[in-house]
Amino acid sequence: MTIHYHRLETLLEIYDQPADLPVEDQALLERARAAAVNSYSPYSNFKVGAAARLATGQVLSGSNQENIAYPSGLCAESIIMFAAGAEYPNDAVVTLAVTTISGPEDSQELVTPCGVCRQVIAEYRNRHGHPIRIIMQGKQGPVYVVADIQGLLPLMFENATVKKNEPAAL
Incomplete structure (x- = not known):
């Protein structure tokens, strides 16, 4: 047996x-930070905002919304x-910024998309055939940018993995 790495x-x-x-990325990150103010997070108190720039230049923003x-x-x-898929189904998301306004004033802990969100982002990347840059920052401190969601979700589950028009095996 041979093992390859x-x-x-x-x-x-x-x-x-x-x-x-x-400058364009600064504005997107600031839009995400402003969106975090509207977070409904009474259980975790973790206020996250996101902003997306579409290929058309349109910018959308939103925040996390919790439920008991x-x-x-x-x-x-x-x-x-x-929201981008529902309102602008033919426009690719080209850049997504995510940040928080929660935590201690001096917190520099990085905020990144969770695993579920990474898969959601990957779906839209595959849907439009366009890479999605991700800009990430905590409450303050350094800003991290990855050129495409594949950088955060290697070996991602995608359309080629599932045979189209066939029901899933039970």
Whole structure:
């Protein structure tokens, strides 16, 4: 038996502060931060905002919305991706920014999309055949940028994995 190894790596751009980003990305991150103010998060007190830039230049923003039945709530990233799909079904999301306004004033803990949100973002990437850049920052501190969701979700589950028009096996 032969075992083969393959290394998976993610290339991240790291900016010391938002002011170091291109102006368009600074504005998107600020839009995400402003959206976090509207977070409904009475259970976790973790206020997250997201903003998406479409290929047309249109920008959408949203925040996480919780429910006492925890699985019923939605993360800011999923809300934005679903809103983009519902309102602008033919326009690709090209960049997504995510951040928080929660935590201690000096918190520099990075906020990234959860696993479910990563898969939601991947679905829209595959739907439009266009990479989606992700801009991530905690309450303050460095800003991390990945060129495509594949950097955060390697070996992602996608259409090629599922045979189309066939019912799933039980």
